[in-house]
Amino acid sequence: MTQSQRSTASAFEYDVVLIGAGIMSATLAALLTELDPGLRIRIVEKLDGIAQESSDAWNNAGTGHSALCELNYTSRRADGSVDISKAVDINEQFQLSRQFWAALVERDHLGSPEEFINSVPHMSFISGTDGADYLAARQKALTSNPLFSKQEFSDDPSQIAEWAPLLVAGREPGQRIAATFSPDGTDVDFGELSRKLLAYASHVGAELAFNVAVTGLARRAGGGWAVTTRNQRTGVEDVCSAATVFVGAGGGALRLLQKSGIPEAALYGGFPISGEFLRCDDPEVVGRHRAKVYGQAAVGAPPMSVPHLDARIIGGKRSLMFGPYAGFSPKFLKNGSWWDLPGSVRPSNLGPMLAVARDNFGLEKYLVTELLRSASSQFAALREYYPEADKAQWRMITAGQRVQVIKRKKGKGGVLQFGTEVVTSADGSIAGLLGASPGASTAVPIMLAVAKRCFADRMDEWAPKIAQLVPSYGTRLSDDPDRAHATMARTAEVLGI
Numbered sequence: 212m213t214q215s216q217r218s219t220a221s222a223f224e225y226d227v228v229l230i231g232a233g234i235m236s237a238t239l240a241a242l243l244t245e246l247d248p249g250l251r252i253r254i255v256e257k258l259d260g261i262a263q264e265s266s267d268a269w270n271n272a273g274t275g276h277s278a279l280c281e282l283n284y285t286s287r288r289a290d291g292s293v294d295i296s297k298a299v300d301i302n303e304q305f306q307l308s309r310q311f312w313a314a315l316v317e318r319d320h321l322g323s324p325e326e327f328i329n330s331v332p333h334m335s336f337i338s339g340t341d342g343a344d345y346l347a348a349r350q351k352a353l354t355s356n357p358l359f360s361k362q363e364f365s366d367d368p369s370q371i372a373e374w375a376p377l378l379v380a381g382r383e384p385g386q387r388i389a390a391t392f393s394p395d396g397t398d399v400d401f402g403e404l405s406r407k408l409l410a411y412a413s414h415v416g417a418e419l420a421f422n423v424a425v426t427g428l429a430r431r432a433g434g435g436w437a438v439t440t441r442n443q444r445t446g447v448e449d450v451c452s453a454a455t456v457f458v459g460a461g462g463g464a465l466r467l468l469q470k471s472g473i474p475e476a477a478l479y480g481g482f483p484i485s486g487e488f489l490r491c492d493d494p495e496v497v498g499r500h501r502a503k504v505y506g507q508a509a510v511g512a513p514p515m516s517v518p519h520l521d522a523r524i525i526g527g528k529r530s531l532m533f534g535p536y537a538g539f540s541p542k543f544l545k546n547g548s549w550w551d552l553p554g555s556v557r558p559s560n561l562g563p564m565l566a567v568a569r570d571n572f573g574l575e576k577y578l579v580t581e582l583l584r585s586a587s588s589q590f591a592a593l594r595e596y597y598p599e600a601d602k603a604q605w606r607m608i609t610a611g612q613r614v615q616v617i618k619r620k621k622g623k624g625g626v627l628q629f630g631t632e633v634v635t636s637a638d639g640s641i642a643g644l645l646g647a648s649p650g651a652s653t654a655v656p657i658m659l660a661v662a663k664r665c666f667a668d669r670m671d672e673w674a675p676k677i678a679q680l681v682p683s684y685g686t687r688l689s690d691d692p693d694r695a696h697a698t699m700a701r702t703a704e705v706l707g708i
C-alpha cells in the first residue's frame with residue numbers, strides 16, 4: 212500500500228507521527244513541511260523539551276562531520292596510499308545537509324544561521340614519523356578532490372602553532388608532529404538547529420506534544436498504525452492513528468521498532484556506550500584555540516573514541532571540549548532505564564549479540580581500560596594535545612548515550628556496526644533510525660532516504676522541490692569541480708561560514 216493510499220484508505224488522525232524531538236525527527240518534520248505543507252504531522256516527545264538527548268549541544272561534539280579531519284574515514288592501503296572513498300562519501304552527505312539548511316535560511320525559516328552553525332577550522336594532528344607520512348599522503352590524496360581542495364599540510368611546528376597554538380606550546384622539542392588544516396570546517400549546535408527546524412514545522416501546522424511517551428505501536432486492520440502514548444505527568448494513556456510512523460527516538464528506537472513487530476527489526480540488537488568530555492570555559496585558554504583537532508583512536512578502540520580537542524560555540528559563547536572518554540551504562544538514553552539493554556534482548560538477536568561479544572575482544576578491552584582509568588590518566592590524554600593544560604580549568608561533563616548497532620549476519624552470527632541504519636517495514640509505513648555515526652551531520656541525507664522509502668509514490672511529484680532544496684541530491688559534486696566549488700561557496704555565504 213502506498214503512502215497516498217494509506218492516507219486516503221481510512222480516516223487517520225495524522226499522515227505522519229514522528230517519535231522523538233531530536234535532530235532526526237526535526238529534520239524530517241521540516242523536510243516534509245517543505246514538500247507538502249498540507250501533511251498532518253504530529254511529533255511526540257517524552258521529555259519536556261526539544262533535543263534533550265543526543266542532539267543537545269553538550270551531549271555531542273558538534274562537529275559538522277565532513278571527513279576533513281576524521282582519520283577513521285581514510286584508511287591506509289598496504290602500498291602506503293590512502294583510500295579516500297569513504298571520506299568523499301561523508302563529505303558529499305554533509306554538503307546535502309548544508310544545502311538544506313541554506314535553503315531554509317534563504318526562505319527565512321531558521322533565523323540567524325550563526326545561532327546554530329559557525330566556521331571552525333578542522334585539523335588532524337599526529338605525532339611520529341609514520342603518522343606524519345600518512346597524514347601527508349592523506350592530504351595529497353584528498354586535495355585531488357574538489358570537496359577537500361582547501362586542506363593544507365604541515366610538519367613545521369611554527370606553522371602548526373599558528374593554526375592551533377595550544378598543540379605546540381610546552382611540547383618536547385625534537386618530537387615530530389604533523390597536522391592538516393581545513394579552513395572550511397564547522398561547529399554545529401544540533402540542539403538549537405532542532406529547535407529552529409521544529410519551530411518552523413509547527414508554525415506551518417505540525418503538532419508538537421511534550422511529556423508524552425510512545426508506549427506501543429500496532430498495525431491497524433485497514434493499514435497504518437495505532438500509536439499508544441502515555442502522558443508522563445498525568446499517566447493518562449491515549450491512542451492516535453497514523454498512516455506513517457517515523458521512529459526518531461535515538462537510543463529508544465530499537466525497543467520501539469521491536470514493539471512494532473515488524474520482522475525487519477528482528478535482525479538487530481544494540482550495545483550502549485556512554486561518554487564523557489572535559490570542558491573548559493576559561494576565556495584566556497578558549498581564546499587561544501579556534502579549531503577542532505582530531506587525532507587517532509587507540510588500537511582496538513572503536514572509531515567514535517577518536518580523541519579530539521574542539522572549539523565549541525554554543526549560545527554565542529565559546530568553550531573547549533576534549534574527549535570522549537568512554538563508559539558503560541545499560542541505559543539506551545541518558546534519561547533511559549537500567550532495563551534498556553536486558554529488555555532489548557530477544558531470541559532473534561541473542562545469537563548476534565553473543566557473537567559480537569565473542570568477536571570484539573579489542574572493543575571490550577578498550578571499554579574495561581576506559582572504565583578503570585583514573586582521573587589523572589584521563590587528564591594525561593588531554594596533555595598529549597595540549598601539553599600545558601591546567602586541571603583547575605577543566606571539568607568533566609556527561610555526554611549523550613550511543614547505542615551501537617548489532618546486526619545479524621549470515622555465517623558470522625552478528626556484527627557490530629558503527630554507522631547508522633534505517634530500518635523500514637516492507638510496505639514503507641514505518642521507519643526508524645538505529646546507530647549514531649556520522650550522526651546529526653548527515654541528518655538531511657538520512658531523512659531523504661527515509662522519505663524515499665516511506666513516501667515512494669510521492670517522490671516524482673516532490674523531485675522539483677527537492678532539487679531546489681538540495682541541489683546535489685542524487686548526484687556527486689566531486690565529479691564536477693566547478694559545480695562543487697560554486698555550491699560550497701553559495702552555501703557558505705548563506706550560512707555565514
Ligand SMILES: Cc1cc2nc3c(=O)[nH]c(=O)nc-3n(C[C@H](O)[C@H](O)[C@H](O)COP(=O)(O)OP(=O)(O)OC[C@H]3O[C@@H](n4cnc5c(N)ncnc54)[C@H](O)[C@@H]3O)c2cc1C
Nearest residue numbers: 231233234235257264265266272274425461463650651652
Ligand atoms: C558523545 C557523542 C558525540 C557525538 N558527536 C557528534 C558530532 O560531533 N557530530 C555529529 O554529527 N553527530 C555526533 N553525534 C551523534 C548525534 O548526536 C546523533 O546522531 C543525533 O543527535 C541523533 O539524533 P536523534 O534525533 O536520532 O536522537 P536524539 O537526539 O537522542 O533524540 C531522540 C528523542 O526521542 C525521545 N524519545 C525516546 N524514546 C521515546 C518515546 N518512547 N516516546 C517519545 N519520545 C521518545 C528522546 O527523549 C529524545 O528527545 C554524537 C553522539 C554522541 C553520543
